Amino acid sequence: MRITIVGGGKVGYTIAENLANEKHDITVVEAKASVIEKINEELDVLCIKGNGASVAVLKEAGVEKTDIFIATTSRDEVNMIACLTAKSLGAKYTIARIRDFDYTDEIDLLTHELKIDLAINPESATAASISRLMRFPDAADVETFYHGRIELVGFRAHDDDFFTERSLGAVGERLTNEPVLFCAVEHKGITSIPNGSTVIHSGDKVYMIGATENISKFFAKIGRNTRKVKNVFIIGGGRVATYLSKQLIKAGTDVKIIEQNYDTCVSLTEMLPSAIIISGDGTDQNLLDLENVSKYDCFLSLTGRDEDNIIAALYAKQQGAKNAIAKVNRQNYLRIVDSLEIDSIVSPKLITAYGIIRTVRGMLNSHGSQMLSLYKIADGEAEAMEFVVSRSTKHLGTPLKDIRMRPGVLLALIIRNGVPIIPEGMDCLKAGDNIIVVSKGHQILDINDIYDD
């Protein structure tokens, strides 16, 4: 497929990197020469220098033959004009990153008028991701499938958990009451798809999938905190904080926001009447103590600086905040943060990039089995995706024990008539089922890719 990406920043780069590895023809339009040079050296894509909203530049990039046009510059207006121009030149599907608060309420009108097929808002997506994390405060990642009824949760194994230091085969019976499945294990930075003989060690990051209520029960059983978050402490009053606070306040959670810029504080007070807004430096430890950071269920650092966010979250955790989540945008920090005390990290840029990649993958396959969702887990080492089984799927009705799967691919869950089934040897696939597949090291674009034949 021919894909044009305008803007080679973090989002554009991540999208280009992932899609180029999936053998698409990628053209990146970017104005900055230094960015072009980096992309040219690192990725197998074509780079065009220039303003992505200009007709001449877009023509040079061959936009008239583009299947998917993605505008991800830092400026909403450029993205919108780029999409409009691309569409009128003949691009088939346009995606724009639109994040400004002023546009969000009229987004439907805007996208319709500008013929944008998909508008992506990184900040509101991040807010949604944080609010999912807050439901399982001990989890580092939470992704949802099947209209939110199935969850994939990543968390660290402790040495007092009943499932550590022995093989999963032996643990199996204790999981039968609330059917959940371990679907990926990250041990010392190496991710693998577990089987019966896999042993989970203390400190490993494990990923578990199951119905939402079963996951909750499992967490209760291992004594992890499933208590509802009652109050939240946020530093940095940017867009993510605003979107999130709106949701939290609606759900009855107390919110306190520390923001440095006084004018921002004023407008936050106008928008969020029931939140406590404090004007001050969120990285000032005296101020955090003064505002009783240790008493909060959840601490969120959402300022614009990754370093501040990490340090502040570490401090809050040290002071006794039950759960700390930090916003980290730079991809090379993610691995470092993994080894720290911070419970979870969110990265708006990665969330956006993966969101767009999911859309592209879904479009690729619109004729075969449809991909409903795709998440990258374990720092992008593995992928979890949901498909609908169609008539074109192979081996329908054959017991799974008679089918050879590709190594590194796990059929994690079958959802039949709304009931999740953890597949066993005698189960089989039927048309109309939803299935969730976890894969490491393979690009699964269609259900039939999971079979080893």
Add this chain to the structure above:
Amino acid sequence: MSFQIAGKTAGSIMILEAACMSTGLLMSIIYGEDLRPFLYSIGILLLLGLPLYKIGKRSKDKYSVKGGFITVGLTWLVLSAFGALPFLFDGHFGNYINCFFEAVSGFTTTGSTVLSDIEPLSKGMLWWRSFTHFIGGMGVLVLVNAILPTAKDKSHHLLKAEIPGPTSDKLVPKLSDTSKILYGMYIALTLIMVLCLLLSGIGLYDALNISVATAGTGGFAVKNLSIAGYYNIAAEYIISIFMFLFSINFALYFLMLTGKVKQALKSEELHFFLGLVFAAILVITIKITNIYGLADAFRYALFTVASVVSTTGFSNIDYNNWPALCEVVIIILMLCGACAGSTGGGVKSARLVILFKTLRQEVAQYIHPRAVNVVRYDGKVLQEKTVNSVLRFFFIYTVIVFSALLLVSLDGFDFRTNFSAVMTCINNVGPGFGAVGPAENFSALSGLSKIVLSFSMLIGRLEIYPIIILFTPSAWRKD
């Protein structure tokens, strides 16, 4: 740069070379000649290449920028060192230094030879000589990239180092597709040339040899008198035209094929190149009309200019005794060389265009000291980095020319011979003047000179850095 990945590179190049060499074997089988030179060479290549490839295959290293340059340099050294084997086993060429010179001259598309009499060579051996031009012309790593799926390797560096010119642009998003398109156009043009030559009355074997040698802008011929040996005026015109065609940037052909003819014709490099060519033909024709008469003078001037500027090195006349002005024009053409992104050698017209523009900008700066100036090329502002790298390139090129000249002068030939030998080698042309003129050869030079000139050819073909970096100790350190 780990030795594992170097091993993998060397191994795969040796296997590929064995495959290329088998075409020579095939020729020898067809003409019922002695098969041993090729059988031995292919055997040695496979015996060494396969284990090396196996060892290196386990390496998971990726090509870095530095690693890319080392890989390119290494590839060409391996290619030349083993490409010399058939010549060594054949026996006509003498010692290994001669064979190495001949092989380097082939792969770098120079076309300088150490043989005074090439006609007794077997058909297989002559074909291998010509075919090395074809392999070296578009580049062996471009070929590797076109046929092997290397999606995850950051191999853009490799191609950058092998495709000549100040900047390298991909034609289409994917590198492997770019390589395939380049080779596709290369092969198609070559086949058209074979057809044209057949129509002009040249035999199939000779037409194939001349075509692959022209395609790579090489210059090894199958007759002692080069193209003059056919006494075929139509063929001379055909070859002249194709020499020009192969010295034009292939990206322009791609633009034309995709319907962007206007954009292709706007290329500043093309204008400069054509201007230079017309001026040179005009000057030489005028100067030699009183010797040959107008019709022949034009034919000789056209062919010689095409041959030199495309850095092919065929000849249809011995221009050793032309007036001095013609010699200077020919030396200038050698230096200028073909266009960037073609199969020709030389400094490349694109660089000269940039150099002249920089000069103009510099003068303008003296007139208006506070003026803000940029260098534009094809309507786009050039980055200062690109301009600076062109300036540096030209300086290093000059340094290398004079260093090589110093070493070659040890042999005691006259200045005209020495200078033209160095210029013809570093620009991958072929013949020079004096003792290395079109009717002469390089056999009289000493072993040292042959080695110096061999490396000059490699430096010229790979545009300096890949060879220089091979001899830089810090490039081989692990960090």
